[in-house]
Amino acid sequence: MGDMILAWRNVWRNPRRSLLTILAIVFAAVLLVFMLSFQFGSYEDMINATVRQSTGHLQVQSPGYHDRQEMHLVVADAQHLVAEIEPINGVSNVALRSEAFALMSGEKRSRGTTIFGIQPEKEKKVTTLPRQIKQGRYLQKGDHGVALIGSLLAKRLQLTIGDECTMLGQGKDGSIAAALFTIIGIYTTGVDAVDRATVHITFADFNHIFFMEKAAHRVIITAEHLADITPITQALQSNPAFRSLTILTWDKLAPGLRQSMELDLISGIIMYIILVVVVAFSVLNTFFMAFFERTREFGVLLSIGARPARLVRMILTESMLLTFTGIALGTLIGIGLTVYFSHQGISFGDGGELLAQYGFEDRFYPRLSWMSACLGPALLLIITFFTALIPALKVPDLKPVDALRSC
Amino acid sequence: MAIVTVNNVSRIYHQGKTEFKALDDVSLTINKGEFTALAGPSGSGKTTLLNLIGGIDTADKGTILLDGQDLSSLKKGELADLRLQDIGFVFQSFNLIPVLTAAENVEYILRLQKIPSSIRRQKVKAILADVGLADKADQRPSELSGGQQQRIAVARAVVASPAIVLADEPTANLDSVTGQKLLDLMQQMNTDKQVTFVFATHDKMVMDYARRVITLKDGRIADDIRK
């Protein structure tokens, strides 16, 4: 018969009231766990979407290339570096990519574009581009003399599948780089800048045309998980082969991305705090009622010699038991729900198409993590604790005689 | 030997602007082993006096010594400890904690005293047997009759061997047969274990049982009769 049991029994003195209170907390906990998992999940999707479309989780570049994409700022022996990177734990894919500014010309029109040299078989694992091909097909290993072209650029140059286009630019050494390509695929990413001014060719073609020798502009590393990025970075930094190179992580490669997520998270957290405060006020009433209807009992307890602090502790224990039950139940249900939907995914209906355009999955998958499972319940716990404190702290003011007299 | 010494105690209640002297310069002494009743009509100040002796109310004037200790010199926490160690309470009604069983209610005070659980259990068992409710140990107060509840209250009051047990109208909500049984029990405690009892009551039966009856009137001692 510990105080705990006493408190637990007190909780169930008015089962209906306690149940409703617990339900309110369960509701808040379920919602917080699920929504936070959902938010974190979508952040990971966002990171992955960006990462897939362009940056990768990590990149190795020549110093200065990130600020000014000049042809000659290359990672010299790129293939050799790939062999160094691939065995590192947590690395799921290493792709080489080069890019150059060049003049693309169709029959009548010309336009300055960015040409990407990619390794199709490796990019395929990380890029959303194959899914965004609206006409024709994606590049394949061994392709030669063929190009993928953005849909807006295609319209502008009046090109379609099977048409020839020419490309004129400058090689790494400044010499003239020119080539003739047959269009085999047209993509729409939904990002106008990409669709309007980019062309993709194979890495091998690029190397040949732009006299890159063994070099590449970017070594793009994709990690298994976001958490692997730091250890991979450390592994690279300690490797002498990378000493003269720059290692950049996704948040530096896409600076707006992190802030955009922070912004979203903060607005989310404001919403959650409002929610929790509303729940807390609902709960506060229960706590107060439980306190007032037992004033006389507290008088008896004080009379027989219980110290006020003990009673405060007892009341807090009761409230917290209620809260804990709610939070525990809610967290469990929330986790269950999250796990279910993390397999099932949540469809956004019509919105899905919109998202797909931007390289997102048309289904969202909430992702359970320690953070998403604990953050909401912890917030709930803290706020309800302070809520419970309000009535509990009235005990020391209680005079036994008055308490005994109250009905 | 004096357990309680009340010296020139006054207690004034304020109700709005009007003053009400519940106790007016009262002095008395209660010795160990006494079985005393504070009598008088409603508002005569008997409950106030009982509360003052029990340390759950404080005097405006005068001193109260309990077991030689001046109650007014004690802080809130010390007062609570004093009540815990030296005083047992029995109230008119709603005495027990509804969520605890009979045994647990009795045991609770021992827990507060931090007495080891083995000793606790023995003591509770013994005292429940003494009050004749050994078979009701695991019942909740709501499952007990009024008389049984008061017996448990008595058990709780005496289980920690306090210097004095204060009972405020313990028989008020009982029928006369049950009330008598309760008084028998307390009398037995008094004779067998030398527990000192002080009652605040206007029940004639209690006064009959008492060996000393102090009658209060308008906050003053009108009469003090030892039988």
Place this chain on the structure above:
Amino acid sequence: MSFPLRMVLHIFLLYTFLSCTIWSTSSRAADTSSQALTILEHAIDHWRGTSSIATFSLTIHRPDFERTMRMKGWTKGRQNGLFFVLEPPKDAGNGTLKKGREMWTYNPKINRVIKLPPSMMSQSWMGSDFSNNDLAKSDSVLDEYTHRIISEEIINGLTHYTIEATAKEEAPVVWGKQELLVREDDILLRQSFYDEDMVLVKEMIGSDIISLDDRLFPRRWEIRRANKADHYTRLEYRDIVFDVDISDTTFSLMSLKQKGR
């Protein structure tokens, strides 16, 4: 004109000039303006001739590499030019046609003539420190600027005029001013480009004056950005003939395509 005679003339001119500056500073501006333009026109015409056919090498120097191309060029007047790469083999056949301010480029690998759109005009020409614009607008220093002689100096007996060309208000040129150093015998020795705040941006320096096709001529030209010592392009003439009769059809898209093949 033989060398000693030229020298005498020079000294004479110098004295006259100096006395002019002393006596009539007020009338100098108008005078030097037209004089400066004349000097410049002569210099540019001297450099290019009414027409020319030249072979030259273009060396592009960067901190981490150096590359040399051998080229051949035809020019006619101030408007027309045609250039081809002869060596190295991987660049051979690449051609550029300039007509007025329009430029076309030809690449033998893709066998196409492509007109350079405005967006490409600021890109470097053949990987050098010349932009396409530098080529297309090479004579803009005459039309788009106002000129004055800011100093004259005699070095080795030859007067060197420093001409300041300030961009006209409405002129579609990015430079705030140019400073050109022209020797009295119409040889352009240096052309410096300044931004609007009159801070030096890049410089083209001629050196190694030799006689080519009976014309004194700086054989070597270097163009470099201010503050970038190991970042330059060097043009060296191998041989050049001036004032030859070149047909207008040479400067056509057809010939750009044919000559490159």
Place this chain on the structure above:
Amino acid sequence: MYIILAWRNLWRNRRRTLIILTAVIIGISSMIVMAAFSRGTVQGMVSNSINNLVGHIKIEHQQHPADPAIEHRIITPEKLLRQITAMLPPGSRVVQRIRADAMLSTSREHVGLVLVGIDPDLEQGVSFIGRPPAQGTLFGNQNQGGIIVGRSLLKKINGKLGQKVVITCQGADGTNIAKAFRIQGVFATELESTERAFAFVQLHTMQQMLGVGNDITEIAIQLPDNNGNPPVDLAATTAFLQANVSDKQLLARNWRQMLPAISSYLEMFDGFMLIWYLIVFLAMAFGLVNTMLMAVYERMREFGLLQALGMRPGCIIKMVMSELLLLLTFGCSISSVAAFITVHFFFSSGIDLAIFAEGAEFWGISRIIYPLLTSWDIIAANSVVLLLGMFTGLYPALRATKFSPVQTMRHV
């Protein structure tokens, strides 16, 4: 009668009523304030996009969207402009523009951008360039050689007011054209990308430069202001224009067609808001039911007595419900006023997202968010709470009728 009784009953336990009232007020006012901010954000996004040289309706050559070359232009638009103006509701604004890809060069930098020829006087209230520039001035008619560039572009080229820049572009005849301009004004917009993408010159200067006479590439139409809401008859007006312009080469599109992503987001937005209302309401509902239950149980004897006196269960339900209705109405009105005050007094100057500037840019939202309070949101939030709140009140009300007179009278 019920209302007075209900009012008095409500205040029998002041603390309890105040607490649940606080919960309701926090709930509803935060619903509305959050809605105002979200709507402000979205509205900002929409108006940014519309102001971004899109307009409510745009008319251009049908090839121009895909291939914005100068040959896909609107030839001699005077008659067309008159025709269009006649077709539009009064108060509409019609502007003509000409745009072309161009290269902006200084002695050190070359930047590709879209050069737009505008009539600055007409652009006021139609696009961002109609606003007074951040620095410098808009060009008047006499000034032919002025150019207005974006703040970010100015920073990128390290330029200053009065500096000369050279614009190179392709003329109508295919030749390269270069022309010098002086930076006369600097515009600032919500989006950095816009500040880099556009530069503006006088419409006729650009027409002259390109050699196109009076031709233009687009006509943008701003429909009359509809209290901050997009015009309702947008689609119809667009279709009407498309059907009735005499030149069949032309294409009329409204912003919803031009900005499908924002448009579909906007369509989902009201749904999102309703979900948010529901969630906050649910959080509140548990407290509501609990409070009403307490209020009912506390008065068990009273209800028993009333029934014993012959009150019918329907009346008891009515009694409880009117208490709840009163509580909710009271809460709703206070919250709406509180939300109104919050939005109009505390956030009248908006929230500055400067520290998240890049993030805001990423979402395409403004750096400063101004809350937008609409009657829809106030009504929707209040009705969700009132309707569903009354629904939750049914349970305690029904409980109250279940107290049998005898049973409750015995209960102490």
